[in-house]
Amino acid sequence: MEQREMKKLYDEIDVPKIEVTSAIRQAIGDVKAEQKRHWFKWNWRTPIYSVIALVVLYFSSGFLFPSLNTAMARVPIIGQFYMMFHDKVGMSLFQSDLVKHVNEGAESRGVTVKVNSVYYDAGRLVYTFTVENFHTKEDFIPINIDSDQINENFQPNIDSPELKKLKDGRYAGRMEFYTNGQMIKQGQKAQLVISKIGDIVGNWRFELPVVKQKTTLFAGQKEVSILNGRYQLKDIKVENGVNSSVIQYAIDYNGVAKDDDITIDIMKDNLGSKYRLKNAATLKGKKLSTEKTRQNALTILNKPISPNTTELTFYLNWIYEHEESKIISLQNQLPVQFRTKHHGIGIKINKIKQKGRSVTVDYQFTGVDKEKLDEADMKNVGESIGLGDVKKMKSWSDPAANYENGYYLKGNNAKVTNLKTASMQSTFDFDVKELDKLSLNHFSFKDYGLYLDLSVLNLLAPQKEIKVTIPVKKETSKASQ
Template sequence: MDKVKEERLITKARKGNSRAFEKLMLAHQETLYKTAYLYLRNKEDALDAVQETAYKAFIGIEKLKEPKYFLTWLTRILINSIFAMKKKKGELVPFESHHDTGTDQRNIEEYIDLRNALDTLDEHVQLTIQLYYFQDYSISMIAEQTGMAEGTIKTHLHRARKSLKQELEKEDKNIWKKHQVKQLYDDIEVPKKALKKAIHQAVVRAENETNTRRRFKWARTITNGMAVAAVVFILYLSSGLFLPSVNKAMGSIPIVGQIYKEFQDKVGLSLFKSNLVTNLNEKAESRGITISVNSSYYDAGQLVYNFTVDNLQSDEKELSYNVSKASFNDNFSIDLDSLMLKKLNNKQYAGQLRLYTKGAEIKNGDTTPFVITHINEIQGNWSFKLPITKKNASYLGSSKVVSVHHNRYQFSNIQVENGKLGSVLQFTIDYQGIAKHDTVEINEVKDDLGNTYEMTSSNIELGDRKKVNERTVRAKGQTLLESPINPKAKKLTLIANIKSEAEGSEIVPLNAEMPFHVSETNHQNIGIEINNINQKGRKVLVHYRFTGVDTSSMSKDDLMNIGEMIGLGDMKKLQSWSDPMGDYEEGYYLKANTAKVKNMNTAEMVSTFELEDDYDDELSLKHFEFNEYGLYIDKGVLNYLNQLEPFSFTVPVHQVSQPAEKNNQKLKNRM
């Protein structure tokens, strides 16, 4: 499965789409099963472990912050489930249970020895081994996926290889090398039919439990009989089936019904049932392919257009498409996850374009440009000017301007637009002074009536940030919420997270005069005092301490993780790279090191840079010259040494017919 398709499925799964989640699990089922079997040595136990992983993952998928880390996240859940199962049993599975591996009999003894050797490693090292040996991740990929520094990973692998070699050589086994270990893993036979059934049962169980939880959350006073009916309704709707009245309505416009069904658009279905969807008939042709936009709706900050694609020859069930971002003004932001086509039949695909926007700034009769530039690899020009149709909505507004977190972030124009099934919180945020490049997101809202509204999507910015003056940039942000906010609310409390605190970087020459003081960060006043840098053979040792940190509530890992993110590179090349952490020339830069804590109380550290890379020779610094190289320090990373806690603020709100942003802005400008 390609990454684009996987990320789109993850987005759907995070919104509760069980079919999308099941597709994700099936795409990785063999990897998960083989991993489980390698640990548990028993077919039934391995199936149980994968089933438990599927259940836990579907329940907790909203906690997955980065879709690209999905498989690593799954693997971590799986390994935790395996350890729990082994702990519950209290002993290893007996030898007799090893005979259902499906592997060649001559490998069984080696397999057992390997598994016993792996059991001697701690959990963190086992995860590293799993990703490197069995899933063929490179060291840099493991670093990106787990957040560990490359130096730490190399240390784990070095220790693991040494330990495995020692353990296996006790039994006179020479199977510790990567290709030999991987071969034993690959030879495990996967019971695909049973595995598919186990995954499906887990998803059904998790979906039923999730819906039950929502039932009690949304309506705690519902009687038992009504609650059962509510659950049946939710399950019926999420299954892709439609109520009879909706089926009848869709019979008159069958293609619209098919599109809603394919994209599992619950909001669209609800609006369609209420006759709140606008029918369109806009066509464009390019490269012999015709695109027809047939319907649209606006609801709670989202403008959605449905369309069909005709005369497109492809065997793929899903295809990606691209749109011209330049055609949209600052009132819109594209939901990139919506840029996907689904096959309806042999000659026709369906698509949805979802735009985030602000209801107060669009009017009935306005038009928005919509230009598709690519369908999969086919370049073309399908251009539209599509009408905007808004329906009546209820609003809550606040005229209060709030400055928070040392006056770095100023919120204004706070307003809520309630939709059919959800709502959108919209606001203007001024990032001021040192915070001009920070990112803040609102992830939860509470009202004064005791209700909590969780986000379904946050960190949405409409258009680009605008420069207000030398100290301030302004962004228009919004957060989508899972349900409408009670219109009787008089106060709203917004819970926000600082996603990042941006700083500059600093290059420290290895031959700099010591001690060398790296300037403190603007946000947290954290610095580095470097006391000595010296070379010992093909190693560079850096002795330093962090300043401005309180280590009383930290662990050694906290300090080591940040220390290991210091890089070493050719100074001329460092200055030419836009982002040495992510875009560098191999052979001239080490993006990590092995860090150790010398004194926890004073935050004294030593970092060791290995100029030779034992795992990938292309990463070795073959051209190293002490006087030409320097340390690269991303000062934004240093801020992580002080944990950023969520902050909240409360604003009064009242019902308004239409939010008056201009009036709010005048009030703000006077302050």
């Protein structure tokens, strides 16, 4: 990946664009949401920079702290930490004497933080530490971490750390970061500032230098066009470690697809091995021009890529195809229709009528392959149509996600009335017990309208597997001087 692009690679984690589409996918069984506990709280000003601390990498992967023991004796308590946090990679490296022992401490407000071990394995930087003289009955305590030094080459995995209580009263912590070793400069200083542990505000500071060595990589040999140039997969880099590997890549979105979003979760090599690209640090897209954006991603893989690999195949399991949203007044002259730019899938509103405390909308989908239409898909797309106060909807950033209770119904009872003509009917009931908070407190036919997210219509286009194969070869990169 070109250095001028990599310099800005790690600037900000993206915010999901597809709340409505994800909800529909969940309804048809494509997506399942999982809640996760977050014990660590990050300063909003520096969410990605706290990771700069303790940049320690064992000798075979390219980084060293000069102050570390080069040959660490087996320390039972550190092995227990990796077991406690279910860190299989850390445990394997520990057993192979590749985890480095650290003896760095900081004290503030009577509480001591001691960093005791660190390892780096293919993009994953992990360190363990203990907190002493913190007295509480809680089994878990939160910790706030800030950074004085801005560095764009790290991303914290905010799902990984937990501060757990030990039997002797101390607390143990583990922190994991995603990092790009190719961009860390020789002699760089890394700072960590812990500003709060539990309810105690303090100042626990660490500052350590970085020493780099040579790193061997796989690099993609070309960029590949997808769907007639709508997307381009490029700048493939793979760094192998002992028990894992890290892959980074870029996707360019062109023309009508400039606001789209691609999800890649499976990769295979030409030797038959399969890799899951999960826990990716997907970063906010960069606008290259009015018709082109770029998205960069970094993913930790659960095993090294074979040194004999010559090709990597990526499977694009989901493409969010962005379209404009529309607000249609209930008093709008009918029929009215719209089409998507990606596939020409359309929706035609034929009739709107009110009956008591409900509104019924008759419409049909156009530009679809009627022989391959699925009634369940049609129903789920129809149920995404919303009903709300027109003035308020225009003031909301996203009516489907950021609405005001009492003025918006984001769901309806949709049914297929004629499959051959792709005709539908949606009924909005104002008073539904199961949707108490979403029920309309008042309604005026002249003030209300329909909210249509045209992106959802693309779900009715034919779906097919997309895979992209890119040749790769080894290359050696010397440490930055």
